[in-house]
Amino acid sequence: MIAKINLKEQGLTETTPRLAVLKAMEANTAQHMSADDVYRYLLERDRPLPMSTVYRVLAQFEQAGIVERHSFDAERTKQVYELKDSEHHDHMICIKCRSVHEFLDPQIESRQIEIVENLGFSLTDHSLNLYGICAGCDRKDAQSEEAIKQ
Amino acid sequence: MIAKINLKEQGLTETTPRLAVLKAMEANTAQHMSADDVYRYLLERDRPLPMSTVYRVLAQFEQAGIVERHSFDAERTKQVYELKDSEHHDHMICIKCRSVHEFLDPQIESRQIEIVENLGFSLTDHSLNLYGICAGCDRKDAQSEEAIKQ
DNA sequence: ATACGAATGCGAATCAGTCGCAATACCATT
DNA sequence: AATGGTATTGCGACTGATTCGCATTCGTAT
Ligand SMILES: [Mn+2]
Ligand SMILES: [Mn+2]
Ligand SMILES: [Zn+2]
Ligand SMILES: [Zn+2]
Numbered sequence: 228m229i230a231k232i233n234l235k236e237q238g239l240t241e242t243t244p245r246l247a248v249l250k251a252m253e254a255n256t257a258q259h260m261s262a263d264d265v266y267r268y269l270l271e272r273d274r275p276l277p278m279s280t281v282y283r284v285l286a287q288f289e290q291a292g293i294v295e296r297h298s299f300d301a302e303r304t305k306q307v308y309e310l311k312d313s314e315h316h317d318h319m320i321c322i323k324c325r326s327v328h329e330f331l332d333p334q335i336e337s338r339q340i341e342i343v344e345n346l347g348f349s350l351t352d353h354s355l356n357l358y359g360i361c362a363g364c365d366r367k368d369a370q371s372e373e374a375i376k377q
Numbered sequence: 378m379i380a381k382i383n384l385k386e387q388g389l390t391e392t393t394p395r396l397a398v399l400k401a402m403e404a405n406t407a408q409h410m411s412a413d414d415v416y417r418y419l420l421e422r423d424r425p426l427p428m429s430t431v432y433r434v435l436a437q438f439e440q441a442g443i444v445e446r447h448s449f450d451a452e453r454t455k456q457v458y459e460l461k462d463s464e465h466h467d468h469m470i471c472i473k474c475r476s477v478h479e480f481l482d483p484q485i486e487s488r489q490i491e492i493v494e495n496l497g498f499s500l501t502d503h504s505l506n507l508y509g510i511c512a513g514c515d516r517k518d519a520q521s522e523e524a525i526k527q
Numbered sequence: 528a529t530a531c532g533a534a535t536g537c538g539a540a541t542c543a544g545t546c547g548c549a550a551t552a553c554c555a556t557t
Numbered sequence: 558a559a560t561g562g563t564a565t566t567g568c569g570a571c572t573g574a575t576t577c578g579c580a581t582t583c584g585t586a587t
Contacts, residue, residue, distance in 0.1 A: 240552095240553060240554080240564070240565080241553085242552070242553070242564090242566080243552085243566095244565080244566070244567095245565090261543095262544080263543090276566095277566080277567055277568065277569095278543095278544085279544085279545075279546085279566085279567075279568075279569090280565090280566060280567070282543090282544060283545090286545095298448065305542090305543070306543085306544090319492075319493065319496070319498060321498075322501065322502075328498070330492060330496075332488060334488050335485050335488050335489070338482060338484050338485050339485070339507060342469075342480060342482055343469065343507060343509060346469070346478065346480075346511075346512065347511075347512035347515065348469060348471075348478070348507075348509050348512060349509045349515060350507055350508070350509040351508055351509045351510065352507075352508040352509070353505070353506060353507045353508060354504070354506050354508075355503070355504070355505045355506075356503060356504050357489060357492070357493060357498075357500055357502075357503045358500070358501055358502040358503060358504075359493060359498050359499045359500040359501045359502070360498065360499045360501065361496075361497075361498055362497035365497065365498075365499060390533075390534080390583095390584060390585080391584085392533090392534065392535080392583075392584075393535095393583085394534080394535070394536095395534090411574095412574080412575080413574090426535095426536090427535080427536055427537065427538095428574090428575085429535085429536075429537075429538085429575085429576075429577085430534090430535060432574090432575060432576075433535080433576090434534095434535095436575095436576095437534095455573085456574085456575090
């Protein structure tokens with residue numbers, strides 16, 4: 228399901244830092260990784276890379292279309308990256324546990340295009356983030372409320 | 378159309394800085410204001426406020442539900458604020474001229490709720506930003522392309 | 528007018544991310 | 558395999574946006 232990414236095919240020479248960051252991303256497809264996550268992953272499991280290089284390589288990857296950058300978290304500004312090999316999707320973020328659920332809704336996707344067309348606007352990109360409380364946290368909330376009542 | 382905002386009703390004492398920031402926001406409902414925009418507006422038209430106070434007051438307003446904070450601009454992290462007296466709406470941002478168009482689509486709004494309900498998630502907030510090129514910039518683009526051909 | 532807590536002004540600090548530049552690594556060519 | 562020129566890296570310094578600490582001042586209820 229994950230297409231093997233070849234740096235050369237993306238117009239990037241294969242250097243040690245780039246391969247390391249790519250490996251870090253491929254080893255963590257289940258999560259959205261901050262630059263710091265990548266940094267720490269490499270520090271622990273591979274060889275350390277300076278943060279500036281991590282950022283630089285991620286920026287190169289973003290330009291090459293290998294990764295996508297998001298900023299969830301309406302308050303904080305920390306950015307996260309994910310490999311772009313899967314299909315486009317939007318995100319649902321739990322404001323309690325920070326977990327992120329991915330989804331794709333064809334109705335919303337196509338409606339967006341209709342909206343912009345009606346305004347002579349051409350769409351290049353979009354970001355839809357839903358914020359709320361996930362099923363797991365909701366359950367925990369209910370439990371602790373009950374506990375307080377005792 | 379703009380409901381007069383009363384600080385006391387929002388649980389905030391009426392201090393000079395707070396009234397000044399509120400006036401700045403009310404005088405600029407047509408745009409989304411950065412903290413710096415507010416700072417400069419007050420510097421020029423009113424009395425100067427330190428940036429830290431501008432930020433603090435905007436944060437207080439956000440908590441009180443008087444303003445809403447957004448971060449458009451997928452790359453940069455600069456945040457902007459707008460008075461929350463109008464109805465909820467989403468944003469369409471021109472990546473050329475940075476102009477922002479506001480819209481509200483009932484279909485998308487209700488679809489979002491359906492999506493989260495199906496997942497036992499409870500929705501507290503959302504942000505939908507469409508990025509692209511506005512009609513005006515599109516026209517200018519076409520013109521300059523023609524000019525190059527000559 | 529007084530007193531107390533809340534809010535402000537000031538500058539220092541933080542935080543994420545970027546930049547300049549000398550040292551190094553790639554890679555095509557001998 | 559050595560060479561050379563370019564692209565990339567490592568390092569630290571730097572930036573811009575935002576936040577914090579704390580002494581001072583303001584707002585409000587006596
Ligand atoms: Mn994702
Ligand atoms: Mn708006
Ligand atoms: Zn959760
Ligand atoms: Zn435009």
